[in-house]
Structures are given as structure tokens and as C-alpha cells.
Amino acid sequence: MKLFLDTGNSDEIRTASAWGQIDGVTTNPSLIAKERTSFKELILEICHLVEGPVSVEALAPDFEGMMREAREYAGWASNVVIKLPLTIEGLKAARACKVAEIRTNITLCFSANQALLAARAGASFVSPFVGRVDDEGWDGMKLIEEIIQIYANYDFDTEILVASVRHPLHVTEAAKLGADVCTMPLKILKQLYHHPLTDVGIEKFMKDWEGQRQLVR
Numbered sequence: 001m002k003l004f005l006d007t008g009n010s011d012e013i014r015t016a017s018a019w020g021q022i023d024g025v026t027t028n029p030s031l032i033a034k035e036r037t038s039f040k041e042l043i044l045e046i047c048h049l050v051e052g053p054v055s056v057e058a059l060a061p062d063f064e065g066m067m068r069e070a071r072e073y074a075g076w077a078s079n080v081v082i083k084l085p086l087t088i089e090g091l092k093a094a095r096a097c098k099v100a101e102i103r104t105n106i107t108l109c110f111s112a113n114q115a116l117l118a119a120r121a122g123a124s125f126v127s128p129f130v131g132r133v134d135d136e137g138w139d140g141m142k143l144i145e146e147i148i149q150i151y152a153n154y155d156f157d158t159e160i161l162v163a164s165v166r167h168p169l170h171v172t173e174a175a176k177l178g179a180d181v182c183t184m185p186l187k188i189l190k191q192l193y194h195h196p197l198t199d200v201g202i203e204k205f206m207k208d209w210e211g212q213r214q215l216v217r
């Protein structure tokens with residue numbers, strides 16, 4: 001499973017890239033709005049920092065506007081992927097982007113039927129938001145299971161990108177189900193490395209080592 005970082009912060013991307021575990025980045029308008037750099041400069045910087053796909057969201061509500069943004073942002077760097085909302089206009093734009101050879105990530109997906117439509121529109125990625133589904137009292141990971149089954153039935157090429165990840169268990173479940181990608185904030189990526197027994201084990205090895213070294217000195 002590929003791991004993407006869900007952020008608009010270039011320092012976070014630098015940190016995670018240095019760990020060698022990042023295959024791409026997802027941004028969204030809320031994440032970009034937290035940063036103080038101009039939109040274009042920030043996207044160019046992020047695209048330079050990672051080799052993999054960088055999702056950049058189009059904000060226009062209509063097909064023409066989305067296509068204008070898609071053409072512009074896709075021209076900024078070869079790894080830009082255009083994020084489009086799961087609406088009639090968004091999926092029309094996804095189809096047109098496919099013809100124009102612009103990669104797309106269909107965002108704000110909350111149902112299996114929406115994911116079916118995204119794949120039929122030729123999206124490169126679909127982003128089901130598992131955390132937001134859980135927040136409403138449904139089962140986000142059940143949604144991933146359904147989408148994986150539907151995509152396998154018809155051999156769709158669209159990659160399933162598990163988004164709105166809130167805790168490490170979401171990552172484990174996504175990997176167990178065989179999702180293509182999981183995007184997460186830096187905090188969760190960091191949590192994946194940690195286990196209290198690893199820390200206790202390191203501490204004990206160091207203590208034993210030091211004790212033994214005192215004796216042979």
C-alpha cells in the first residue's frame with residue numbers, strides 16, 4: 001500500500017520524505033489555507049519535494065471552471081493530480097481530464113455508488129473519507145471493503161485512496177483490505193513507527209549493554 005502525506009505544509013513533507021516512507025501528497029483547500037505562502041509557490045515547492053502524485057484541488061463549482069483550473073495546475077508540474085469533487089460537474093470534468101491526459105483524484109466520496117461513478121468517469125484515484133463517515137456513526141472501513149469488491153468485479157483502474165484517516169487502526173485496516181493508497185497527517189505517520197515495547201526493549205538493551213561494559217573495563 002502506498003502512503004501519502006495529507007498536508008499543505010512543506011516542512012512536514014521534508015520531515016516525512018527524509019524518513020523514506022512517502023509516495024505522494026494530498027492537499028485540500030483547508031490545509032492550503034493554513035499556510036502563509038502563495039498557492040502557486042506552495043504547490044511548486046511541494047511538487048519539487050516529492051516525486052509522487054500531488055493532489056491539488058480545483059475550487060470552481062462548474063465544469064468549465066474546473067477544466068480551466070485543471071489545465072492551469074497540471075501545467076505547473078508533471079506530478080500534479082487534479083482533485084475534483086464527487087458532483088455531476090466534477091465527474092464530467094474527470095472524464096474530460098482523462099481525455100486530456102490529466103490525472104484526477106475524486107474527493108469527498110462517501111458511498112459505494114459514488115465510487116462506482118468515479119471509476120466509470122475514468123478517475124485516477126477516488127478518495128473515500130473514512131474518518132468523516134465514522135464521525136456520522138457509519139463504518140468508514142466497511143465503505144472501503146465495498147469499493148474494493150466493486151472495483152475488482154469490473155477490473156476498474158481507479159486507485160482507492162483511503163482519506164480522512166484519524167488513527168493508526170484506519171491504516172492497518174486499509175492495508176488488510178488491500179487499498180491502493182492511504183493518506184494521513186504527519187502525526188499519524190509518526191504513530192505508525194511507535195510501539196511502547198520497542199521503547200522498553202531499546203532501553204533494556206542499552207542498560208544491559210552498559211552494565212556489561214562496566215564489568216569488562
Ligand code: E4P
Nearest residue numbers: 006026027028132163164165
Ligand atoms: C484527503 O485528501 C483529504 O485532504 C483529507 O484526508 C480530509 O481529512 P479530514 O476529514 O481529516 O479533514
